Amino acid sequence: MSLARPEGAPGAHFAELGISSSVLQRVLNAALSRGGHDCDLFFQHTQSTSVALTDQKVNQINTHVDLGMGVRVVVGDQVGYAYSEDLRPEALLAAARAAAEIARSTPGRVAAAPVPRSLVDRNPVKTSWVDVGIDDRVRMVRAWEQAAFARDGRVKRVDAYLQDAASVVMVVRPDGRLFQDYRPMTLGMVRCTAMSGDVRDSSGHNVAARAGLEFYSDARQAHLVEEAVERTIFLLDAGKPPAGDMPVVLAAGPSAILLHEAIGHGMEADFNRKRTSIYADKLGERIASEQVTIVDDGTIPNSRGSVNVDDEGNEGQRTVLVENGVLKSYIHDEISAKHYDVDPTGSGRRQSFRHPPLPRMRATLMLDGPHAPEEVIASVEKGLYCVSFQNGQVNIGAGDFSFYMRHGYLIEDGKLTRPVKDVNIIGNGPEALARIDMVGNDMKLDDGGWTCGKAGQSVAVSQGMPTVRVASLTVGGVG
């Protein structure tokens, strides 16, 4: 079960569900009926399917359908929000009137007739999931399982999972903007449990993209299985690093969770507008070494964080946050853009029609620096090399962040030595950023299924970075 890319003009998908242009205009006007300065309607229709292999059997399928509309009314920086899963006009009008209550004056504007706008599609799909049978998906996860068992005899158990989802969303604004966007997504995952002697451990790998079946090239499927197995086997011989402050080298790719947690969240402009971010009032200031340039990019084709149009009706774009160490821009939604008197950055995103949009990251990247990765590792006498991470978190105001390393190595005399696992690494965002003193030239966009949580909302993101040395971070090891 999946949604095909809609045919016809923008808006046609929801017109078929009874949402005509005149209904849209009535709902917009109901939203503005108490004097709201602005409003948006966000319609969403999502279908997803996942197939799971467990116990050496492909024995579970899950499907999900989500349909509804959220309406936001804005008065300055005040927000009224309501949603309805019932798309009949009377239910939409009731939701709009509930959201309108944030305002308490006479109506100041009338909604223009919606005019469909076209979009650049950054997420082309060659083979739609609509055309992929359940039997084909069953064969795929079965093949992943077989390949994982075949790769290493120490693998005792394999779970595999394939999900696809597609959303058709429509954003409508009282200035006449009407965008309809088709948002595909897929995620493949393999998880293994391995045993050697008395030592048992589990790990896995996943890959994700806004794409169709073509994402799973032979090479990508082989890589998915290889990573899942090798990451698990790695843990069997891995120990714990020593505890305390030490230099940390972050491997290219998934290490960008540091970027996301330690730096990215603090650059989301809602925290700055409210002056609760540690980066508030630092625009134009040097916050990192000259080697550091960070962008948040919604334009990378088929990436999980790619945005054709954001959930407020602003087209996706690439935003330079830090250029050669100087803070250049925050990540904006419309409310914060107005506050700072700048253009929105196309970063107003939401989990679903049940939530108002917030400034959110898309694909957050640190660009290449001058150093070869080998040079970065060789520069450390005693420290930690982090290969992969599981999760992270940040306190925006205090700036302290943490991220959990699953796989890594000790660095001794400039060489990778003992494998280590399962330690939390903690630090202060601005301090960590200032302590990045070597940036590699091997930037890698990670293709994992990263999901960012904020204010109770999860959105898909991407991240990438080159090999980086942080002069010192606190490692939660032993001793």
Place this chain on the structure above:
Amino acid sequence: MSPFHAELDLASIARDILRQARELGADEATAGVSHSAYSELSRRDGRIEEAKESRSLSASVELLVNDRFSSHSTSDLRPEALRSFLERAVAATRYLEPDPNRRHPDRASQGEADIDLDLVDRTFVDGDPEPRRLRAETVESTVRERMNDQNVRSVTAYAWEGRSRRAVALTNGFETDGERTSFGMATSVSLEEADGRLPEAWSSCSTMHRADLWSIDRLANDVRARALSRLGSRPTTSGRYPMLLDHRVVARILGTVVGPLSGAAIYEHRSCMADRLDTAVASSAFSMWDEPLIPRGAGSRRTDGDGRPATRRAVIEDGVLKTFFIDVYNGRRLERDPTTGSASNLVVPKGEKSVDQLAAGLPKAILVDGFLGGNANPTTGDFSFGIRGALLEHGERVAAVSEMNVSGNIVDLMMRFVEAADDTWLLGAWRCPTLLFDDVQFSGT
């Protein structure tokens, strides 16, 4: 906004889904229908920031078709859409491999505990925003007044109310339903320090009955104490310290104990507890109970996920592991009797001393009252969490700490449990007092 439908017959919608599923070829089915209303208001720095309203109606269905299992959910309940959703669901299920362990539990094992859990406050009035407006306004002004000697960057106040109902029906004839209300208020305060840091603290109270909410004074005093305790926080020296684990955050550590007790984790060999039933997994001073039948308890329930009557059971008694959380499905896979699939309210008996009395006896200790990231490996029991809190000496706070990690193995840590304080936390499904552990690994500077 359309009203909350107190009278909408959710069970009959569920039965209709079962009827259609059977028509389409399902041998067994479980249908759940949920309806909820939720309203939330937030104020920041003297003005309303956000007002949210929602009404939700959605359905979930589990199917068994020729012993093949699938699960589905939808918020699109238009009759023609629901029909085609079920058609596709049944058709997709036929492609799977059989899993007869998914068959319904024995009907004779199902039922509900005969108790009124008192989860619904009849004073809930749908659609009346005034109580929320007033509560949020008073919270904000009280907190501001209480913090007026501090360098406050921002104060946010929240007030919310909600009501939800759910009905579940199975093709074997078992039916159950539940309803609960919720009332809440919260506040967060952002302070400004001389070095530019903006530590933030929050306090929150959520209950099922309006009358059980804290006084706003108590909330304001609580957030003040928490905000002041964050000022000047820094990592302290790495080493092994006694750990006082604040009653609000015990779930982060005890959740690491409970996760590996699930039937799925045991069956899938992802549990460090699999071979430890009836053995010591904690010091003999530690006990923990699963208590589903506490009136007004956040995790209370009359029936579990398999429709079996909820009962109180020991999870760990005098340090010995007494129970795994095994649902019917995993029970069949493991060839063991099911217990219950998940925890309800987890209760650690309180001790006799106050937190201050416990702390006074410790020359040096770390009080952990917040976690930041980190994770645990359920297969090995190893954990590593970011923490914040305070360094204590003979019960005196000598420094606020943050940017530190606590690490170890969960069984090793539980063996180091010493004593519980007398301050059981009652808001939430973890009803535990502050817990003292000895000789715990912290890393900082």
